[in-house]
Amino acid sequence: MPQKSAGLLIHRRTAGVFEFLLVHPGGPFWARKDEGAWTIPKGLIGDNEDELEAAKREAEEELGVTVDGDFRPLGSYKQPGGKIVIAWSVEADIDANAVRSNTFTMEWPPKSGTMKAFPEVDKAGWFSLPEAGVKILKGQRPMLDDFLERRSAE
Template identity: 55%
Template sequence: MAKRSAGILMHRARGKGLEVLLVHPGGPFWAKKDAGAWSIPKGEYEGEDPLACAVREFEEELGLRPDGDFIDLGEIRQAGGKQVVAFAVEGDFDPSALLSNDFEMEWPPRSGKQQSFPEIDRAEWFSLDEARVRINAAQADFLDRLVELLG
């Protein structure tokens, strides 16, 4: 069975148009990756309400509990088979206030040493055009659905 994740696409209106908040995964494997590496804040769930999971994961990864009128953006399937359901919410977040939880892994490989890394190392607001370049290709559908729903 495919893994399932739920996440939140936070958006805001600015003078130059709509902006969306994306996050960059932390850790050594992602350190030098940019285009296609960014994502909505999300996390895996099993037997849990997807929206409850999405809210919890957003708070764990960014340090802010999102609040507002959540819009269901549906589900996509990523290249690796993971299914991701997303919800949009209007809001604001100061990327310099990022307070991510950490994970541990053996690093360097085969060293026997455990190191701690932030789950998310950066969060940034992007215009829709820039977000389409940065976001995981499958998740770009969420951007299109957001634009359609907001009119």
């Protein structure tokens, strides 16, 4: 059974244009990657944890703020590695410069025996739809399309 994550596609309108909050993963693997490396705030769903509650918890851990609002289901998205990401959209205006993420520990450099802590998210940013389409991970791009499709149907 594939792993399941839950996350939030956070959006706002600036001068009538949608912008999306994406986060850049921390750690050495992602340090020099930009296009196709950003993601929605998301993470693994705990055993017996409600999926939406997991999405809210993960967003809080990765952003350092509680996200409140009208959470609308977007769908489930199979990632290239096989993981399933269940996403909701929510309108919120978060200060991307004030993001404070939790950390994870890994051996770095590899095979050194030295453990080092890295932020789970090293930065966040607001992006227009065209920019977000370039920045976001390939497996998450359909979230942007589904968001716009649902908005146009309202």
